[in-house]
Amino acid sequence: MIGVLGGGLSGLSLASRLRDAEVLEQAERPGGLCQSLSFDGFTFDPHGSHVLFSRDPRAVAFFEEVLGDNVCRRRRNTKVFYKGRYVKYPFENGLSELPPEDNLACLLGYVHAYLARHAGTAPPPTNFREWVVHRFGKGIAECYLLPYNEKIWKTPAEELGTEWVEGRVPDPPLEDVIRSSLGFPTEGYTHQLNFLYPRTGGIESLIRGLLPRVARVRTRFRVASIRRRGGTWVVSDGREEREYGGLVSSLPLPELVRCLADVPPDVTAAAEALPHRALVTVMLGIGRPDLNEFSWVYFPRPEDGRFNRISFPSNFSDRVAPEGTSSALAEITCNAGDDVWSSSDEALVEHVVERADALRVFRREDVVASRVARTRYAYVVFHRDHREELGLVKAWLEKAGIRLLGRFGQFDYLNMDQCILRGLALAGELGGTP
Ligand SMILES: Cc1cc2nc3c(=O)[nH]c(=O)nc-3n(C[C@H](O)[C@H](O)[C@H](O)COP(=O)(O)OP(=O)(O)OC[C@H]3O[C@@H](n4cnc5c(N)ncnc54)[C@H](O)[C@@H]3O)c2cc1C
Numbered sequence: 001m002i003g004v005l006g007g008g009l010s011g012l013s014l015a016s017r018l019r020d021a022e023v024l025e026q027a028e029r030p031g032g033l034c035q036s037l038s039f040d041g042f043t044f045d046p047h048g049s050h051v052l053f054s055r056d057p058r059a060v061a062f063f064e065e066v067l068g069d070n071v072c073r074r075r076r077n078t079k080v081f082y083k084g085r086y087v088k089y090p091f092e093n094g095l096s097e098l099p100p101e102d103n104l105a106c107l108l109g110y111v112h113a114y115l116a117r118h119a120g121t122a123p124p125p126t127n128f129r130e131w132v133v134h135r136f137g138k139g140i141a142e143c144y145l146l147p148y149n150e151k152i153w154k155t156p157a158e159e160l161g162t163e164w165v166e167g168r169v170p171d172p173p174l175e176d177v178i179r180s181s182l183g184f185p186t187e188g189y190t191h192q193l194n195f196l197y198p199r200t201g202g203i204e205s206l207i208r209g210l211l212p213r214v215a216r217v218r219t220r221f222r223v224a225s226i227r228r229r230g231g232t233w234v235v236s237d238g239r240e241e242r243e244y245g246g247l248v249s250s251l252p253l254p255e256l257v258r259c260l261a262d263v264p265p266d267v268t269a270a271a272e273a274l275p276h277r278a279l280v281t282v283m284l285g286i287g288r289p290d291l292n293e294f295s296w297v298y299f300p301r302p303e304d305g306r307f308n309r310i311s312f313p314s315n316f317s318d319r320v321a322p323e324g325t326s327s328a329l330a331e332i333t334c335n336a337g338d339d340v341w342s343s344s345d346e347a348l349v350e351h352v353v354e355r356a357d358a359l360r361v362f363r364r365e366d367v368v369a370s371r372v373a374r375t376r377y378a379y380v381v382f383h384r385d386h387r388e389e390l391g392l393v394k395a396w397l398e399k400a401g402i403r404l405l406g407r408f409g410q411f412d413y414l415n416m417d418q419c420i421l422r423g424l425a426l427a428g429e430l431g432g433t434p
Contacts, residue, residue: 003244008032010406013423016213018432026222036202041322046373049311050203052196054417066209096183109137128160148300161384197316250406270389279378285369291326305355345372
């Protein structure tokens, strides 16, 4: 039997295609980052706003198959909040909505960067700050990309690497940027333009749809130690031992390493140093039906608030909020234990409500319900100095015979589609159905 550590989307996708596997999950319910939460008639995704999209048709087919009829199809209507305006996302597709002087600075910066790249006069970028200016020019970099990325990653842009940007930061053609600056409609980042969302139950419906396909899931089993006994793996939560012929882990790498004995000190130190960010979400029920038509709005500017994004789940499905209401979810990245993480729920709600009211996103008096959630492992940070450390940890674990899977299991910026596809591919390697 194969032991699958962690019952998030990755572990469940893998186990759904293996003949003989058992999933061990610490929480009361499987789902990990894809859990949902209902209160006062509202349903939210407390680990951050989730929607389903993919470039890969196999992943889209998987979403559709698992959700069946329980699905809403939506077209993205996403904005960047900039100096009091709602600018179309991606930012470079909304330049004509900027104040004229910013529109011009963004267009000229883009053209200069384009010409310099094509003339070969721009030195190759060595970090994320340089990459943004090299690729988008100074205007778009300074108005949006640098403040937004520094807000979400809580890291100076020059300390970030560039290997993660492919496919995640939109890459528009020059013609589109000129058109957008002149006010012709253009679309970017098109593989996310149309997305799916469960009609009821929040993103956790995907997990619920998957569970009947997984033979064995043990919840409330917090993996505390892992060791070899002859040819098998023995996994314990301190009370009970489970024995497996093979082991796959989707636990966050630092947590996995803590469960193992005889780890070389340099591997332990490297695992503990792997940079990641936590997340605080503020979920709000709004007592009016027609709040806005936005899917979500990015807030790059520090003066607008500590949140980097507010999503509007009731625009993904009208079944996640009671009739006559809307919902909003603000995301604030942080580090576990810092001032945001340690703030009281009341202070976090007050911050979001006060700022949203001041920016006229919604009115204080319309807020009818609120909750706060904290997520310890939300984002992997692609710090430019941590590639070697990650390589060291992964190489040691793989040599020890533990297969790694998932967002924090592989310490990679994986969305749900990639978690599923990697889970299915690994199932194929382990003798199951890919
Ligand atoms: C803010 C935010 C927004 C996102 N939005 C999107 C989106 O719109 N679209 C998209 O496709 N993706 C999105 N994602 C990414 C998506 O959430 C992940 O790709 C996916 O959920 C990761 O699944 P996983 O199984 O790899 O990890 P996890 O969900 O983290 O699962 C790991 C599991 O291991 C368990 N575990 C940890 N330690 C132990 C232990 N010691 N013993 C037992 N169990 C343990 C955890 O409880 C958890 O259930 C978003 C992520 C975030 C943070």
